[in-house]
Amino acid sequence: MHNYLSVSPEVQAALDKGLPVVALESTILSHGMPYPENVEFSHKVEEVIRGEGAIPATTAIIGGKLKVGLTPQELEIMCKADGVGKVSRRDVAAYLATGKTGATTVATTMMLSEMAGIRVFATGGIGGVHRGAEVTMDVSADLEELANTGVAVVCAGAKSLLDIPKTLEYLETHGVPVLGIDTEDFPAFYCRKSGCKVDCKVNVKEAAAILKTKWDLGLKGGVVIGNPIPQEYELDFDDMEKVILKALDSAKKDNIRGKDTTPYLLAHIKDCTKGVSFASNLQLAYNNARVAAQIAIELAKL
Ligand code: PSU
Numbered sequence: 001m002h003n004y005l006s007v008s009p010e011v012q013a014a015l016d017k018g019l020p021v022v023a024l025e026s027t028i029l030s031h032g033m034p035y036p037e038n039v040e041f042s043h044k045v046e047e048v049i050r051g052e053g054a055i056p057a058t059t060a061i062i063g064g065k066l067k068v069g070l071t072p073q074e075l076e077i078m079c080k081a082d083g084v085g086k087v088s089r090r091d092v093a094a095y096l097a098t099g100k101t102g103a104t105t106v107a108t109t110m111m112l113s114e115m116a117g118i119r120v121f122a123t124g125g126i127g128g129v130h131r132g133a134e135v136t137m138d139v140s141a142d143l144e145e146l147a148n149t150g151v152a153v154v155c156a157g158a159k160s161l162l163d164i165p166k167t168l169e170y171l172e173t174h175g176v177p178v179l180g181i182d183t184e185d186f187p188a189f190y191c192r193k194s195g196c197k198v199d200c201k202v203n204v205k206e207a208a209a210i211l212k213t214k215w216d217l218g219l220k221g222g223v224v225i226g227n228p229i230p231q232e233y234e235l236d237f238d239d240m241e242k243v244i245l246k247a248l249d250s251a252k253k254d255n256i257r258g259k260d261t262t263p264y265l266l267a268h269i270k271d272c273t274k275g276v277s278f279a280s281n282l283q284l285a286y287n288n289a290r291v292a293a294q295i296a297i298e299l300a301k302l
């Protein structure tokens with residue numbers, strides 16, 4: 001493993017001492033946000049975690065290594081995203097063996113976190129079961145990773161471009177707990193409610209206790225922790241639905257398939273909603289980083 005895994009000295013020192021560490025993904029940087037705004041975000045989201053008293057660990061695949069904890073230069077590479085691919089579980093070995101630079105998704109960030117010994121990860125939204133999956137079979141590898149890998153993912157739920165009820169059915173089938181921070185509603189990224197419920201409304205202390213208990217019992221897999229977008233940044237559900245329907249229609253016309261689907265839909269939504277959705281995206285990600293740090297701190301105490 002040491003031939004492949006490269007944990008930054010700061011993150012390794014924190015893990016050795018049992019200090020709270022929060023993982024961050026890089027697909028959100030390389031394929032989810034424009035350059036150079038993503039550079040500011042990549043630093044600020046790490047500062048939010050530090051501000052709470054935890055250590056951030058952004059992940060990526062660079063130079064044939066699985067990187068956990070990036071330098072400012074490495075963050076810049078991921079933000080510029082020149083020739084940077086989107087790496088899910090199936091792509092990991094090929095990227096490592098060929099030395100290609102890859103951005104980690106939720107699935108691969110969970111993998112790298114578990115390899116390094118990090119238990120809590122903050123992101124924007126998870127992948128899920130796509131609308132029309134009964135025909136396309138397009139189900140994100142994020143869900144399979146949640147079924148198998150012992151990392152908690154703090155997110156603002158899932159974008160309603162996905163089929164949220166089917167996504168939650170999949171998680172239930174695979175035994176993945178879905179918690180809500182101070183809410184009974186599973187959030188829909190830009191919106192605080194999706195129309196679906198979480199399994200359990202919790203505060204950060206309870207979330208940490210549930211994680212400890214699940215893993216003490218040897219129960220395999222991760223946990224989804226839904227943290228709704230702050231009210232002042234919430235967007236209108238029906239407005240977003242119109243934009244999403246247009247994006248789905250356009251993806252169909254352009255014959256977009258496979259791993260390109262999610263980045264295509266995200267880019268389309270961003271263009272259609274101008275800066276408004278981007279501002280919300282930033283704020284919900286900061287909010288998730290804050291709560292993930294608080295949960296990591298509570299977990300470190302247990
Ligand atoms: N959903 C978002 N923003 C994102 C992603 C999903 O609202 O940036 C990214 C994440 O990295 C997630 C990946 O893990 O897309 C899922 O891609 P796919 O649907 O191809 O599994």
Ligand code: MN
Nearest residue numbers: 138139140258
């Ligand atoms: Mn897919």
